[in-house]
Amino acid sequence: xxxxxxxxxxxxxxxxxxxxxxxxxxxxxxxxxxxxxxxxxxxxxxxxxxxxxxxxxxxxxxxxxxxxxxxxxxxxxxxxxxxxxxxxxxxxxxxxxxxxxxxxxxxxxxxxxxxxxxxxxxxxxxx
Numbered sequence: 001x002x003x004x005x006x007x008x009x010x011x012x013x014x015x016x017x018x019x020x021x022x023x024x025x026x027x028x029x030x031x032x033x034x035x036x037x038x039x040x041x042x043x044x045x046x047x048x049x050x051x052x053x054x055x056x057x058x059x060x061x062x063x064x065x066x067x068x069x070x071x072x073x074x075x076x077x078x079x080x081x082x083x084x085x086x087x088x089x090x091x092x093x094x095x096x097x098x099x100x101x102x103x104x105x106x107x108x109x110x111x112x113x114x115x116x117x118x119x120x121x122x123x124x125x126x127x
Contacts (some may be wrong), residue, residue, distance in 0.1 A: 020051050020093070024120045029055040032117060039125055047073050047084070048125050053092045065099040066092050073105075076126035080109040081118075 020033035031053040038049040050070050057064035065088035074081040084105045090096035112118045 018049060018051075023124055024117045026117055032121060034121065034124060042073070044077065045073050045075055046125055047071065050121065051094050058088070060088060060100045063090070063099050065089055066096070067094050069094045074112075074122060074125055075109070076122070078109075079112040079114060079119075079122055081112060081122070082106045082109055 018035040019037055021036055022031060023034050024032040026032070033051040033053075035049040035051070038047070040047050048071075050072060051067060052070070053067045054065070057066050067089045068086055069089070070086045071084040072081050073084055082105055083102075086100075086102045087094075087098055088100035090099055112122050114122065
């Protein structure tokens with residue numbers, strides 16, 4: 001419980017302390033931002049923070065969230081990533097009420113399709 005509370009406290013202030021740079025916009029209007037100052041190399045891997053705005057919102061148990069802040073770990077050699085944690089917010093730009101929190105890192109690596117938005121983000125992070 002203490003770990004979750006610390007994560008919530010730290011994560012709820014992420015969007016206020018980070019500098020988001022727009023990198024990609026999808027055909028459905030989703031906006032993807034990176035915090036360039038969050039990009040940190042950890043051995044052969046790189047960690048970073050990403051903000052995504054969803055104009056139509058995403059339903060979570062009957063409540064819409066319009067943005068997420070995720071922490072990711074990526075492998076620039078094999079083009080794959082894991083999500084370390086995610087927070088969904090009621091408003092755009094990581095603001096408003098916290099609607100959903102996932103503190104469980106994904107167990108399996110997700111292979112990146114370099115021809116999609118995740119590939120654009122991967123290229124930017126791995127520069």
